Amino acid sequence: MNDSPETQPIGRGDFVRRASAAAVAATAAAAAAPAPGMAASPPVRPGMDGAQALQALLDGNTRYAQGRPICGPLTARRAELVSGQSPFALVLGCSDSRVPIETIFDQEPGSIFVVRVAGNTADAIGIGSLEYAITNFKSPVLLVLGHASCGAVHAGVAFVQGGPAAPGHIQDVVAAVVPAVKEAEGRPGDWADNAAMQNVKDTLAGIVAASKIASDAIASGALAVHGGFYDLSSGKVTVLS
Numbered sequence: 297m298n299d300s301p302e303t304q305p306i307g308r309g310d311f312v313r314r315a316s317a318a319a320v321a322a323t324a325a326a327a328a329a330p331a332p333g334m335a336a337s338p339p340v341r342p343g344m345d346g347a348q349a350l351q352a353l354l355d356g357n358t359r360y361a362q363g364r365p366i367c368g369p370l371t372a373r374r375a376e377l378v379s380g381q382s383p384f385a386l387v388l389g390c391s392d393s394r395v396p397i398e399t400i401f402d403q404e405p406g407s408i409f410v411v412r413v414a415g416n417t418a419d420a421i422g423i424g425s426l427e428y429a430i431t432n433f434k435s436p437v438l439l440v441l442g443h444a445s446c447g448a449v450h451a452g453v454a455f456v457q458g459g460p461a462a463p464g465h466i467q468d469v470v471a472a473v474v475p476a477v478k479e480a481e482g483r484p485g486d487w488a489d490n491a492a493m494q495n496v497k498d499t500l501a502g503i504v505a506a507s508k509i510a511s512d513a514i515a516s517g518a519l520a521v522h523g524g525f526y527d528l529s530s531g532k533v534t535v536l537s
Contacts, residue, residue, distance in 0.1 A: 346520025349384050349437035354533065356402035361531035365402040373404050383409040386429050388499065389441040390416040390448070395526055397441070400533065409435060415448030416440060416496065417472040418503050427509040430519060438510070438519060440503070441533070442496040443526040449492045452477040489525075493536055496523040500537070 344352070359365050384407060389397050391414045398408055409429040411422050418426070418440075429435055442449075451462060452473040461467045476495035483490045500523050504511050513519035523536035 344384055344436055346436040349435070350439070350520065350522055350535070353385055353387075353401045353403075353408075353437070353439065354535070357400055357531070357533045359402045360400050367402055367404050370405060373406065377406045381406050381409075381433070383407055383429065383433055383435050384437075385409070386426055386435050386438040387411070387441055388413075388416055388418060388422065388426065388438070388503075390414060390443055390446060392443060392446065394528055395441070395443050400526060400531065409433060414469045415446065415452075415473045416442050416499060417469075418499050418506075419472075423503055423507050423510075426503065427507055430509055430513050434518065436519060438503075438521045439524050440496050440500045440522075441524045441526055442492040444489050444492070444528050446488070446492045449473050449477065449488050449495060453488050453491060456481070493523075493525050496525060496536055499523075 356365075385401075385403075386409045387397050387401075388411045389395055391412045397410045397412070398405065401408065409426075411418075411425045413419075413422055426438065430438075448469050451466075451470045455461065455470050456474060456477050462470050473491065473495050476498050477487075477491040479498075480487060480491040480494045500521055504514065504521065510519065510521070514521060524533045525536055526533050
């Protein structure tokens with residue numbers, strides 16, 4: 297009697313191929329698993345409030361800093377986003393290539409509405425971009441994110457110390473951070489990093505003061521606003537306010 301397909305012996309080549317595939321799958325699953333006690337979260341979170349949204353960002357940052365991200369292949373996610381987006385957070389960050397916003401918060405595309413500009417300051421276009429997201433997506437949290445070793449802030453320190461103006465429109469970037477540089481002068485610790493943190497606070501206050509859309513959303517409880525500071529060495533984000 298012939299063996300059925302289910303009972304036919306497996307050849308050595310088939311066995312090796314199947315074992316290799318199983319090992320690869322197990323390794324991928326282990327790498328994608330969240331850290332102990334830290335559950336994976338879906339990219340879209342209806343009904344999330346500002347505190348929960350901030351915590352989702354910080355949980356993702358912890359996974360990133362620990363080298364245990366859960367974001368996997370994004371082909372299916374890309375297809376999902378063709379019909380629209382529903383970001384749970386807004387982040388105004390620096391253009392610095394070492395601070396990729398979605399990556400450091402371990403979030404898939406469609407989860408964060410990002411505005412990036414050198415020095416993470418907010419002009420009318422940046423504020424308008426945030427207002428668009430507040431109005432259309434009802435995202436419950438806005439985070440202004442600065443970082444250590446910010447080139448714009450270091451240029452601001454050099455300028456305040458008597459250095460020459462930067463060429464072209466680069467000086468516009470420098471000028472935007474100069475007030476924070478002057479405020480932070482003389483504080484204990486690194487002048488540039490202190491200035492970068494002050495710049496985050498100033499930018500956040502400026503957005504709230506300049507934008508009725510943002511201030512109304514804050515007053516109604518629909519939007520929470522925070523400042524954050526990213527450390528390049530550890531990969532960790534610290535909430536400043």
